[in-house]
Amino acid sequence: MLQTVIEFKNVTKLYGEEKSKAVDDISFAIKEGEFITVLGSSGSGKTTILKMINRLIREDSGNITFFGEDISEMNEVDLRREIGYVVQQIGLFPHMTVAQNIATVPELLKWDKKDIQSRIKELLALVQLDPEIFADRKPKELSGGQQQRVGVARALAANPKVMLLDEPFGAVDAITRLQLQKELQKIHKELSDKTFVLVTHDINEAFKLGTRVLIMDKGKVCQFDTPQEIIRNPKTEFVVNLIATVKEHEAFWGELK
Numbered sequence: 399m400l401q402t403v404i405e406f407k408n409v410t411k412l413y414g415e416e417k418s419k420a421v422d423d424i425s426f427a428i429k430e431g432e433f434i435t436v437l438g439s440s441g442s443g444k445t446t447i448l449k450m451i452n453r454l455i456r457e458d459s460g461n462i463t464f465f466g467e468d469i470s471e472m473n474e475v476d477l478r479r480e481i482g483y484v485v486q487q488i489g490l491f492p493h494m495t496v497a498q499n500i501a502t503v504p505e506l507l508k509w510d511k512k513d514i515q516s517r518i519k520e521l522l523a524l525v526q527l528d529p530e531i532f533a534d535r536k537p538k539e540l541s542g543g544q545q546q547r548v549g550v551a552r553a554l555a556a557n558p559k560v561m562l563l564d565e566p567f568g569a570v571d572a573i574t575r576l577q578l579q580k581e582l583q584k585i586h587k588e589l590s591d592k593t594f595v596l597v598t599h600d601i602n603e604a605f606k607l608g609t610r611v612l613i614m615d616k617g618k619v620c621q622f623d624t625p626q627e628i629i630r631n632p633k634t635e636f637v638v639n640l641i642a643t644v645k646e647h648e649a650f651w652g653e654l655k
């Protein structure tokens with residue numbers, strides 16, 4: 399049996415004076431090696447879920463485990479060492495070069511200099527950026543899509559068991575996006591024991607990349623299943639409406655032919 403990597407049990411997160419529920423009593427479990435996509439409209443609680451896994455935000459009730467251990471009892475540094483995080487707004491350090499950005503965590507972990515240099519080259523190659531050209535550039539000398547690739551490389555640097563990716567391809571055109579999706583899928587396949595959790599509001603991206611899709615609406619989990627099962631058996635009106643948007647697009651393209 400595959401190991402459970404992340405489990406939420408009745409987790410609720412309230413924000414602000416009015417105590418509005420960003421995440422409302424959700425429970426789910428993610429197994430080793432899965433590629434989970436989290437799909438939902440803006441404000442449905444997706445980023446909040448990722449931040450709670452990484453302990454940047456604390457839940458108000460319920461509990462979260464990481465490889466069976468309650469994360470509230472874990473050392474935060476130890477926890478984050480096992481997790482690569484690609485934030486929603488890319489978040490590269492602007493004053494550092496691409497290579498220095500990628501080296502941040504390995505340096506914190508006091509890796510050998512030679513190992514860091516070879517890791518930088520390996521990772522840039524993995525995300526299809528030529529180290530000769532890109533290693534010494536600053537983030538502002540890169541396009542949005544190239545910055546996002548560096549973000550992915552940086553998150554992978556210290557070989558984490560889990561990758562959290564928050565809308566990693568938000569800032570790129572349709573063609574680059576498709577290419578980056580394929581690259582990410584390839585990276586996941588090559589690194590077979592790694593668990594990916596990718597947030598997106600793009601239904602095509604969610605259904606294409608996810609081995610299972612976690613669908614969120616207003617802080618609740620609407621459905622968590624394989625893409626095939628969700629299409630065959632949508633559980634809520636929100637999911638039915640989501641799928642209907644795809645069919646409407648298909649019909650539109652069909653009419654143009």
Ligand SMILES: Nc1ncnc2c1ncn2[C@@H]1O[C@H](COP(=O)(O)OP(=O)(O)OP(=O)(O)O)[C@@H](O)[C@H]1O
Binds near residue numbers: 420444486
């Ligand atoms: N620090 C905060 N203080 C108060 N409310 C917050 C805070 N962070 C998030 N929220 C609220 O919690 C809800 C969920 O936010 P979250 O960022 O998780 O949404 P999301 O699904 O990631 O949305 P998006 O697709 O726009 O990134 C939203 O209604 C948001 O306004």
Ligand SMILES: [Mg+2]
Binds near residue numbers: 444446
């Ligand atoms: Mg978000």
